[in-house]
Amino acid sequence: MDVAYLIADLDDDQRLAVTTESQLVAVIAGAGSGKTRVLTRRAAYRVATGTADEAHTLVLTFTREAAGELRRRLGRLGLQGRFTAGTFHSIALRMLQQRWRDRDERPWTVDDRRRLMRRLLADDLRSIDVDTAAAEIDWAGSRLLDGRAYEAAVRRGERTAPGESARMADLIDRFAAAKQRNRVLDVDDLLGRTIEAIRRDTVFAEAVRWQYRHVLVDEAQDLNPLQHRFIDELRAARDDLFLVGDPAQAIYGFNGADPGLLLDVSSRFPGIEVVRLPTNHRSTPQVVDTGAHALRADGQPTGVRSARSDGVATRVLAHDDEHAEARGIAAIVTRLDPSLVRTSSVAVLARTNAQLPPIESALAAAGIATQRRVHPGDTIGAALQHLFRLTDPHELRWWAQNALENSSPDRPDDALTADEEVGRAVLEFLRSNPVGTGPELRAWVDASDPFGRATAGVQLLTFHAAKGREWHTVLLAGCETSLVPLRTATTAAAKAEEARLLYVACTRATDQLIVNWAARRGGYQRKLTPLLDGFESVVPEPIAPPADIALPKRPAREQRLIGLRAWRDAAARHGGVLPEALVTDAALAAIAEHTPASPDELDAVTGLGAITSRRLFPGIEAALAADQARSTMTGA
Secondary structure (H helix, E strand, O other), X not given: OOHHHHHOOOOHHHHHHHHOOOOEEEEEEOOOOOHHHHHHHHHHHHHHOOOOOHHHEEEEEOOHHHHHHHHHHHHHOOOOOOOEEEEHHHHHHHHHHHHHHHOOOOOOEEEOHHHHHHHHOHHHOOOOOHHHHHHHHHHHHOOOOOHHHHHHHHHOOOOOOOOOHHHHHHHHHHHHHHHHHOOEEEOOHHHHHHHHHHHHOHHHHHHHHHXXXXXXXXXXXXXXXXXXXXXXXXXXXXXXXXXXXXXHHOOOHHHOOOOHHHHOHHHHOOOOEEEEEOEEOOOOHHHHHHHHHHHHHOOOOOOOEEOOOOOOOOEEEEEEEHHHHHHHHHHHHHOOOHHHHHOOOEEEEEOOHHHHHHHHHHHHHOOOOEXXXXXXXXXXXXXXXXXXXXXXXXXXXXXXXHHOOOOOOOXXXXXXXXXXXXXXXXXXXXXXXXXXXXXXHHHHHHHHOOOOOOOOOEEEEEOOOOOOOOEEEEEEXXXXXXXXXXXXXXXXXXXXXXXXXHHHHHOOEEEEEEEEEEEEEOOEEXXXXXXXXXXXXXXXXXXXXXXXXXXXXXXXXXHHHHHHHHHHHHHHHHHOOOHHHHOOHHHHHHHHHHOOOOHHHHHHHHOOOHHHHHHHHHHHHHHHHHHHHHHHHHOO
8 A cells, every 4th residue: 555645635634634644533524525535545554554453443333325435445445355344323233233243142122103103102192292202212322311301401401392291201212122132232222332332341342442453433523422432341441442523514413312411522532633624625715714703703713724715705695585596596696607507516505404495396396406305295205204214124024015015016117106115215215224213314315316307407405405415516595593593493503503503505606696585584684694694705807926026836736636636526416426435535636646548547556446547548638638738739
């Protein structure tokens, strides 16, 4: 593994994070700063330099999709597949299963929480929605709270109970007791049981800590207290831990995540080296400034900056009401470069799902195609919205098999009911993702479009759903009081999360951000969100060079790299993937340096693989040829 290759395309802050000799490290990585690149390069760098053993390296993340992407990236960097990468739950289950085998114990059954609640607490759920009850149990479980501790948290204002807190506390305790009697665990019990086993069983603890000596954690801002305790148990024998996250993108407080754990990382982990990545390589200064203003308006300090040259100013547009806003957004999109719409490089983001249908209708009336593939209002959409919430593959499979129980496999697609259509899609998903969950099903539906809804066009999503995505142009809708922040955000913590959510939404744009709000919505008067009060986006006037001084020419390699990046961005937009997922920056740098003349040469200089190299070579060859033509014309 070439160590120089692993750090060649990193900026100074990224290089420090990857190469520091400290083994206890926290990387505070702002939006667009390359956090996943740093995480994967750190793992590969330590293996390459002999300071870590690949077979004892563990990478933890939150979704199977993210774990798969990390495995692919690490493989491209030269690791041999002996490392472990997975979600917190999957790793905990692996540990428990090994313990059950070692002790020759009958394994406990692992089932989905909502199905367990329906089965074990049928009489208790008559007057409360199971999803509401499950959300409260999720929150309490993420903090290892029993019923009494849950009630105390409600009294302290840390949680607002749905109904009487005493009744919910009783439900929490009854559910825990029922699971114990039936030797059954729900998915979110896995971490707690693993922690308990490590603390009580010295032999098991030593085996786990021997196996997983080097721990790296992605998206550390989303850790809840239970996950922090799990990490603490793993690192007890040695402080070999690498955390990467951005407190400014902590937007899952409703799931129990606590951004304060990362903000206060120096106290939580004495002696930890903190490396900051404040440079956004993705978005223009105008986009970054807009998001930063939202954070500062809530009193959250930020030092984020953009590495890109100035772009267009962010526009903040007022509309008379929500209908005028929808028409105004459609009018703006009609004036954009049509190629942006054709390549799905435009998105409209709103705080809630309820805001999107009028915008979708206005875009359709203007003849603009949209990509809102899951419609909660139709039958398929309703089924999917339920399935997306499931956290256990068994319940997904059970639902699909029930839907197809009376369906002939020979029935043509156009004769299927909506449930049968969804059932077939879910089974197809599970064939390639046998332990996939609802959130991963959502990502698969978006990527594969099994219901034939995908067309090139404007994408419509909520702020939450947009996290981790990017578009050339982003239009924000409903940036006004009662929506941003949401009127139910009454505590300081909730309001702070709303500011971070707006920051995330803003920084999904790479080049152009347009903020929209309505002076009246639903007949009620509104004002511009206070998070953007006083904001003014500017573009500095260009400074012309003196007439007698010629501008320096870019080196040929740098010029080629610019053209290759433009090709990669366009190809990634067309394919609906992130640019780094198509070709890494390190591979682009190698291409610019060596200018491969065939797919075989491309594979040799990048390690992309023979099949991928053959697929990508025509586009890369065209980009290099276009650069050569420009150089010839300009005499460069």
